[in-house]
Amino acid sequence: MFLFSLILSFLSLSIYILLRRTGQRRGRLPPGNLGLPLIGETLQLISAYKTENPEPFIDDRVGRYGSVFTTHLFGEPTVFSADPETNRLILQNEGRLFESSYPGSISNLLGRHSLLLMKGSLHKRMHSLTTSFANSAIIRDHLLLDIDRLVRLNMESWTGRVLLMEEAKKITFQLTVKQLMSFDPCEWTENLMKEYMLVIEGFFTIPLPIFSATYRRAIQARRKVAEALSLVVRDRRRATERGEIKNDMLAALVDEQGGFSDEQIVDFMLALLVAGYETTSTIMTLAVKFLTETPLALVQLKDWDNSIYGSGTKVINNMR
Template sequence: MQYTTTEGGLSMTVSVYLLCSIFVSSVFYILLRSSRCRRLRLPPGNLGLPLVGETLQLISAYKTENPEPFIDERVNRFGTLFTTHVFGEPTVFSVDPETNRFILQNEGKLFDCSYPGSISNLLGKHSLLLMKGNLHKRMHSLTMSFANSSIIRDHLLVDIDRLIRLNLESWSDRVFLMEEAKKITFELTVKQLMSFDPGEWTESLRKEYVLVIEGFFTVPLPLFSTTYRRAIKARTKVAEALSLIVRQRRKESEAGERKNDMLGALLAGDDGFSDEQIVDFLVALLVAGYETTSTIMTLAVKFLTETPLALTQLKEEHEEIRAKKSEPETLGWSDYKSMPFTQCVVNETLRVANIISGVFRRAMIDIPIKGYTIPKGWRVFASFRAVHLNHDHFKDARTFNPWRWQNNSGTISTANVFTPFGGGTRLCPGYELARVELSVFLHHLVTRFSWVPAEEDKLVFFPTTRTQKRYPINVQRRYGSQAM
């Protein structure tokens, strides 16, 4: 998931965080000295300064265009499984594909998902991301059944195509690509979840959403953080707006009317979900699909702009598809399936951008691994980013090179090294949807517009992966491409 926050809010957050971490860290140091911990062979590492650990080094690395040294230096000193102390807790970092797989595959058995308190509070306790056990399994597969290939092919693709074209139609001169992409992905998700077309209601819901997401990485103490207070208020408004819809749809469903969307499926099932459960579920799905996909759209365009040969090849592929169609004709599944180079661009963007750079888990018991022990209760971070950008797994790993995916899986070694959507029982249910949305977006963008960056813009990775200026571009409608 992605989130945003203001710089001011962030520094406030960091200072409050530091105060709060004093307590947590003190407990940790007592724990470390405990005889149980001394007996265990912990993965090697450096716990950094008392109280703050290595948090400040991590943050300052991830606020630059090149955060890699934070992990590289520790891997060189300690190996691919190392201990550090970040965000108030001792944390074992794994940058080893096999260990990452072990972590993902043992979800709910040896490891539990673990989100910061702010995220859990704002998502709501019934969100898929926080569910566990059998209920999680059932809801995960329900979500999958609403975003799988055949549903996309038979139902969602036509709306994806239509809503993307509708948005692009309004573009002229200068646009902030990140903003536009967010609008598109929000509208697509609302349509998929509850069959609403874009309008004032969707836009005002989106504005509240932005505030909710800003609260994700604040300290969840309303007294200390204005951003968190604002986020809580916005969350209440979002919940009220969604509850109204749920109530209305429940009545319709009881009267035998059923819409073929996610809300329809939640209402029609035998589970007897309460309104609150359904609202939490919808809130989380909107968050999960919104920021991630819009960021990947923006970064694909940025990387292509900086790699003109790839952009030319991509344009040729899409012009060929467009040449076979009349102008207003929508893209069909067979068109999507005839975009081999686009799929290389999608893979490479996912690999280099690492929107979700890894996942946090918590050890449920003492876990022996690679000759060490991860103590029960400790946090673990499985870093996808470090694997994706490792030269042992991908040649010239830190260069955007979509052609690497052309003749093989794009990797030197094989399994487990490409995991932008995670894995195991929490594998992203939107993985195919995100790919289709990005492909259709690229199709309409390159066949309708040419563009140049309006300003130099930098990629940063903290608090989220994004460009600092929302990637402003000057667009020009291509000759022969009419507004629809």
């Protein structure tokens, strides 16, 4: 929940521009405070977003410096904008006056070929491929069935007290792996998820391996995840040469005309694992929460589900 809240706040409340210290950028920065050397104000931001009321980190600085202020986050000097007009200007001129960027610490964890970091023709190719796959008959024909099967599989193992958010994350990860590589839940996917969780923890910590054991573990885990995915990519290439066909995202990447390197495919898949993990699981959790609190809406949803699939065939009918 913390990761989702932090990303959501960054996107909805502000657009931040990472300013690298180059000889070409010596303009006057907005007022603010760069905080401690190397660390900046990262600890204050992380601490704020682990509380029930994270807004004061932004509100306090807006009150002191104005809606556009300078700070230092995740190893980078940063201009933080909480001004709607400024944000609109940035979004409307991305790629012209402004260039999308991420802190180096996040780049290290995502990989240099991540879709979030790509630019130019390669980004267009990857984006087009992703969009085409998401709208393909493969997704339409199998996605709902996979969701239903994985939800049922996990619900059957529930005993005693259930932490819904954690279960939603588990289901989301399993579903993403299934769509990417056609792997059903197994020991390999469980081990992959353990390492992946360590990578996620590294996104919002002090990005200095010397000072942060969390970031150090994240870098090591990222290496293990990349190695595991690289083996899958190599095995898939050999299987494709033998004429074996899979209907998943990896198949689309391997078969793409012009070809992608193994490193590009691995970085791309890792980014897709990250992209939907927190957001999807959070939406799933909130859906259950609000349906539980609104019995009439739950009844209407069950009726709609039964009208399409028939009584007793879907997980919705098992909700209490």
